[in-house]
Amino acid sequence: MRVISGSKKGRSLKAVAGTSTRPTTDKVKESIFNMIGPYFDGGRGLDLFAGSGGLGIEALSRGFEHCIFVDRDFKAIQTVKSNLKTLELTKHAQVYRNDAERALHAAAKRETGFRGIFLDPPYKEQKLKALLTLIDEYQMLEEDGFIVAEHDREVELPETVGDLVMTRKETYGLTGVAIYKKRG
Structure with missing residues (x-):
């Protein structure tokens, strides 16, 4: 991974040890950023x-000022911190060990908005519609923002969720990617 x-x-990224996570392949990551960016x-x-x-x-490397990283897996959190340190990006990041719903609740309480939200849950635990x-509901996406929802290609995501509209959908092998933006 890089x-x-x-x-x-070109800088290398460490993968999480074991089989608890499924990293986004470089090919899929490049395709995602070609759809949403490529630079910010x-x-x-x-x-x-x-x-x-x-x-x-990748978003930080391409121009985001700040990114919040959330995962409930301890090994994943340690890997994120290590990758951020190696790439000298720690001052541009916050890392939390939490589940997705609780993290969204916490961000909503702080009235935090995001230009980009990346959702890549384990394929066997697809909660994308609930997260969207x-x-x-919390109005977390900025007006010009986007949501990337990575999922198993067999999963059918809704075209709209409230004010969020799917603007693009692609398939790469076993992986599906949907891009959502605010209606308007």
């Missing part, structure tokens, strides 16, 4: 189910 582009282009002029990101932190780190509903 950073595909931006200020940290600031902004705040949220990487739920962060795993190794690859998606949030919470993000919409």
